[in-house]
Amino acid sequence: MRDNIPVPKTESASEENQRLFEILETQHGFVPNLMAVMALSDTAPRMYLDQINRTTSLTTREIEIINLVVSEYHQSLYCSSYHQEVISDEILTADEILAVRNFKSTNEKEQSLIDIVLRIVGNKGNVPDRYFKQFLNTGHSLEQLVDIIMVIANKTISNYLYKVFAFPIDFPWATPLTAKSSFKRYKDLATSYYREKRNIN
Incomplete structure (x- = not known):
């Protein structure tokens, strides 16, 4: 991680992101650093995961x-x-x-x-x-x-x-x-x- 920017603690995330983190912990056993950093934004994780999970051809x-x-x-x-x-x-x-x-x-x-x-x-x-x-x-x-x-x-x-x-x-x-x-x-x-x-x- 860049100097003076620690990976955010999951407990500091918004309530919405906390709910997403519970799902990720079930899937991986932990919250990946990518998602922890993404949760610096209250809305980014949901938008990102919705795009991944959408129906596609x-x-x-x-x-x-x-x-x-x-x-x-x-x-x-x-x-x-x-x-x-x-x-x-x-x-x-x-x-x-x-x-x-x-x-x-x-x-x-x-x-x-x-x-x-x-x-x-x-x-x-x-x-x-x-x-x-x-x-x-x-x-x-x-x-x-x-x-x-x-x-x-x-x-x-x-x-x-x-x-x-x-x-x-x-x-x-x-x-x-x-x-x-x-x-x-x-x-x-x-x-x-x-x-x-x-x-x-």
Whole structure:
């Protein structure tokens, strides 16, 4: 946590947030630091959780793929650690989680999902036509695209909260990606975005 800004005590939260914390304690056995910090706002936790729990056209697997990609792109180790801990093998195996964190999938439809999510977060919403067409041609819908953007927005909130407040990670740390692998991924993405913005591809 940043100097002189301790993780807020749960008992100092509003009554509404206290009720939410009781649910979180039942689920996790404790109140995650992310939610404790979010409770500095009386209304933010409810808005955040309502968005997570809303009905969507996406599968749980697709939502978790988006969460992993966005968290890895923003280098939010807290969120990567959280998702690696809570995702069951029935949704994504450990090997699949690691592949997605490296922005890869052996499934064509899921790769098109990863690709469009990366372009949305990396190009500030400017998605080149070929990725838009690839997304639709692999079986995704426009309704799903709207829901994808909603998931990206919500996950960005938690990513930014971690980056800004730098609170401790209270889940087992995510499997570290090698420095060489990480450097190559970000270098390749930067080159790709540079070319796409200039219509070289």
